[in-house]
Amino acid sequence: MPWSRFDQTSTATLDALPASANRRVISFKDAMREAIDQAMNNDPRVFAIGLDADDKFGVFGSMLNLSHPERVIGTPVSENAMTGVALGAALNGMRPIYIHLRVDFMLLAMDQIANYIAKWRYMTRGKVKVPIVIRTVIGRGWGCGAQHSQTLGGMFAHFPGLKVVMPSDPYEAKGLFLAAVKDDWPVIFIEHRWLYKNTGAVPEEMYVLPVGKGRVVCPGKQLTLVATSLAVVDSLNAISKHELDVELIDPRWLKPLDEDLILNSVRKTGRLLVIDYDFPACGFAAEVCAMVAEKGSQFLKSPVQRMTFPDCPMPASGVLEKAYYPNADKIAERIRGILNGS
Amino acid sequence: MVGDTANLTRELGLRLLRKLREIRQFEERIIPLYPTDVMVTPVHLHIGQEAVPVGVCDHLRPKDLLFFGHRTHGPALAKGLDMNRLMAELFGRTTGCANSFGGSMHLVDPDNGMLGSSALVGGGIALGVGAALAAKLEKRDQFCVSWFGDGAVDSGAFWESLNFAALKAVPVMFVCEDNGLSNVMEKKDHMFADITEVAGHFMEVWRADGTDVHSVWSAAGQALRHIRESGKPAFLWCRTKRWMKHQGVETDDLECNPVDREKDCPIKKLEKAMKARNLASDKELDEITQGIEAQLNAALEFAKKSPFPTEDLLMTEV
Incomplete structure (x- = not known):
């Protein structure tokens, strides 16, 4: 199997890598492009499919000038x-990467995603494997409005049989994407477009980050802050700008969720705030809060809290967008409120 | 319509007849058992429509893939699923082909080219296209077949699949087993257009009498040859008759679906053709029937003696 060639799993965050490790700095977009290219070079069964997958813009640059x-x-x-086509190809031995330029279009494929792909291994007792990665780009702003700004990560995580991952920086993007392609389960891979230009150190060689394992982005004592994707960046900004003593956890995977990492942190801090850039009802933040309330209530000094989008669709007007979306200052304000007991 | 029994050989006739009878007798065995609840799973019987799976699958090798829908028993047996493992699956036992996790509508048998079946109408059509795309990308000698009824033609997935297969020259065979009914809806009430006429805008279409196994066999052979030679998709349409209700074990009684159990029977048609040309004797035909009865007795024993799953399996493979 070509995948055994880079079977070593990196459990460290990049900061913990030895100084001798490759410190080349590239963008999130180029990290994705490199991961896709390497995945295709590494294994002839890997192919990419989707609307505009082969257009001249190369999926926001993430698929330009590929070797194959x-x-x-x-x-x-x-x-x-087309999602069914990807499933059929996967069942017949391929490892498809499906790409959606906007997550909102994935809802057109929910029959295949929820009824077929998520259930196929269970219904067939694992006699067939379903190694599919569905990449989807999310974004917001510029008046994109209600149908071009959704996240929906929690909705996908609702279905047993799907794994859901949301990378937050270039190093994470490459390692998590290669982990997703290597996995024999369907993985929904959600990329925030606002991260595309962000840069960071990324090793040139192939590496995978572990499935179902999160990371401590920065340690702290007073509160456990759980965030994914762009919310990790905003949270880090909130922490540094407002000099907060909170522990930031990036679970990376909405499913399988690294419950131990979150619970161990809450054991230390006694407080939980989940930042989830998604709708609130029955969502990922609600899930994490419920998990901690069920399994870690003895550690809690104050009730679990969440910060999400409001329970309404996205507006188009810039004024209303500003009111709608969380940001670093709003996160900091919320943390201060919890710490002050208000 | 394709098909001429003049070139029917004894060997082919007996092979097809054996499979037709396997499906018919398997389904007939279910009828008296079903009300006793030994099988707690929705069944969609294939009685009357046997000629379609048998005529198609006779051309397919174990490595060729067949994707089908909720009416599973016919295509699965025709493609080579072991009768014991099908019966055990209906009985909800761990020796079933999906170890009791599938039930009647979700059969799987990778060794015989069945990678799972879906109970949701339409979507499964795309799976055969994807499998054929994989075969094309990997330059494999492998046929992939998408199997569906006329009800599935109403779905968007059908048209999306046809369009993509034609656009990208995906070497898939579409098989429409047209029994003229979408559940209890007559075709004129659920599909405005003539299926074969519209499909013909996308690819070559073969039309067969779906109550005549030799007609289906001949058309399927031609369609598969076209796929192999051109690398393009093909569409096989078989007009057949559903004798039973959409689901369950009762005889269909819809006014729009009159069935003549003499004229519309694929088994009687084939037996008549073979006897007319002295290709088989009454004794031989009877021996086939009795042989399958013995197989069915063994399959029932196998299923009844097999264990039920244990609760510790509930959260596995997820």
Whole structure:
């Protein structure tokens, strides 16, 4: 199996890598491009498919100038059947990467995602494997409005049989993407477009980050802050700008969730705030809060808290967008409120 | 319509007849048992429609893939699923082909080219296209077949699949087993267009009499040859008759679905053709029937003696 060639799993965050490690700095977008290219070079069964997968913009630059353009297949606007095509190819031995430029279009494929892909291994008792990665780009702002700004990570995590991951920086993006491609389960890989230009040190060689393991982004004593994707960046800004003594946890995977990492942190801090850039009802933040309330209530000095989008669709007007979306200052304000007992 | 029994050989006839009878007798065995609740799973019987799976699958090797829908027993047996493992699956036992996790509608048998089946109408059509895309990308000698009824033609996934297969020259065979009914809805009430006419805009279409196994066999052979030679998809349409209700073990009684159990029977048609040309004797035909009865007795014993799953398996493979 070509994947055994880079079977070593990195459990460290990049900061913990030895000084001799490669410290080349590249963007999130280029880290994704490199990961996709390496995955395709490494294994001829890996191919990419989706609307505009082969267009001249290369999926916001993340798929430009790949070494194997013959394995990049553009599709009509037929998300549902095309997702079924990816499933059929996976069942017949391939390792497809499906790409959606906007997560909102994934809802057209929910029959295949929820009824087929999520359930296929269970229904067939694992006699067939389902190694599919569904990449989807999320974003917001510029008046994109209600149908071009959703996140939906929690909704995908709702279905047993799907894994869901949301990387927050270039190093994470490459390692988590290669882990997703290597996995024999379907993985929903959610990329925030606002992270695309962010840069960070990324090793040139292939590496995978572990499935279902989160990371402590920065240690702290007074509160456990759980965030994914862009919310990790905003949280870090909140912590540094407002000099907060909180522990920031990036679970990376909405599912499988690294419960121990979160519970161990709450054991230390006694407080939990989950930042989830998604709708609140029945969502990921609610899930983490419920998990800590169920399994860690003895550690809690104050009730679990969450910060999400409001329970309404995204507005288009810039004024309303400003009111709608959380940011570093709003996160800091919320943390101060919890610490002050208000 | 394709098909001429003039070139029917004894060997082929007996092979097809054996499979037709396997499906018919398997399904008939379920009928009296079903009300006793030994099988707690929704069944969609294939009685009357046997010619379609048998005529198609006779051309397929174990490595060729077949994706089908909720009406599973016919295609699965025709493709080579062991009768014991099918019966055990219906009985909810761990020796079933999906170890009791699938039930009647979700059969799996990778060794015989069945990588899972879906109970949701339409979506499964795309899976055969994807499998054929994989075969094309890997330059494999492998046929992939998407199997569906006329009800599935109403779904967007059907048209999306047809369009993509034609656009990208995906070497898949679409098989429409048209029994003229979407559950209890007559075709004129659920599909405005003529299926074969519209499909013909995307790819070559073969039309067969889905109550005549030799007609299906001949058309399927031609369609598969076209796929192999052109690298393009093909569409096989088989007009057949559903004798039973959509689900369960009762005879269908819809006014729009009159069935003549003499004229519309694929088994009687084939037996008549073979006897007319002295390809088989009454004794031989009877021996086939009795042989399958013995197989069915063994399959029932196997299923009844097999264990139920234990609760510790509930959260596995998820």
